[in-house]
Amino acid sequence: MEEIMKILHNIQQDLTQQKRYMKDMEENIKEAINKNIDDKFNQIEIKTNQLEQKIEAQQKTIDFIDKQMRKRNIIFFGVPELEKNYEDLLKVILEVINEKMNVICQNWEIETVARLGKNKGKIRPVVVTMTTTSRKLQILKNKKALENTSMYIKEDYTPAVLQKRKELQGEL
Template sequence: MEIKYAELENTVMKQEERLDMIEKQLRKKNLVFFGVEEIEKNYEDLESNLVKIINDKMKVSCSLSEVESARRIGKRGDKPRPIVLTLTTTGKKLQILKRKKSLDGSTYYIKEDFPAKILNIRKELQEELKKKREEGTNAVLRYDKIIILEGKTSTMAKRQNHNKRNLSESPIEKSGSFSKQIQAHKKNKTAGIPSFFQPKESDRTPSNTLPNNA
């Protein structure tokens, strides 16, 4: 009985892994757009609005032929609903994703399309990821794992090193200029020593002049 239960449990686990893989593949070419005004009158308007944002705001060349599908998700409310955009190729998806920072300062932002299970895992990994970056490790979060990039320093660590370097360099520069002033002062002082021991003109006695009592 225990053997059958273990076999059944193993079968269920494998099925779950298979379903996770299928879902990952289905979402592989997806991006989720947030903050896009819900003003479209039909499906064509929705596609056109997204393509316009990608071309004009993100400066990524994208045509309607490169869009496989677009749909709003969630219930209607006060805020615009997110849009799941499916591209025809993973390459185009990555090209757009790399330019996500170009939307900073606008009402729009984009994220990758992950299943709820993966989103929870990524949320749990955020604290560990932050800690590794603070330690100087160049770590990135890819899907449901933290990946360490060898031979590189994290951006956070570079900033910290830069700040430390600035703090240490400033006093050195000041003390350096001060030491130059001291050295110059010593040099002038040294140059004045021989002249101090030289006799004054009034103290000199000409060699061809005899004393009065001679």
């Protein structure tokens, strides 16, 4: 009987030892999995930060290019839509600048003219790109000449600048 008790005691010790061993194995596996997950998460976090920095740099470049493209633009509002083609629109804009605004402007000083948006029955604005910024500024200085007409002009700002101006105007 004592021998059976001894065997049972040994079996019980073996079971306890195996339970401890299993528990240790379980902890080791959990630690390994958690370490692996942490490593992968850190790698993803580093990559995400790099991509965010890259996107931010690219956005700054895009904003700069957009600003440079608009640098010589003026937007004319209220110009009647009577033109049939580009040349007609160019003539109308030159007429407004030369006759109504009293600024002498030649054909070659205008790089492009184009209506903005789709024709939906409303008078669409006209974006005019000048060949030089100084000519643009000269025209903008004389914008008061259009006060008693249905037309007015503004600078061509980027959407971000327009949003910021809108927010600041709301504070006034």
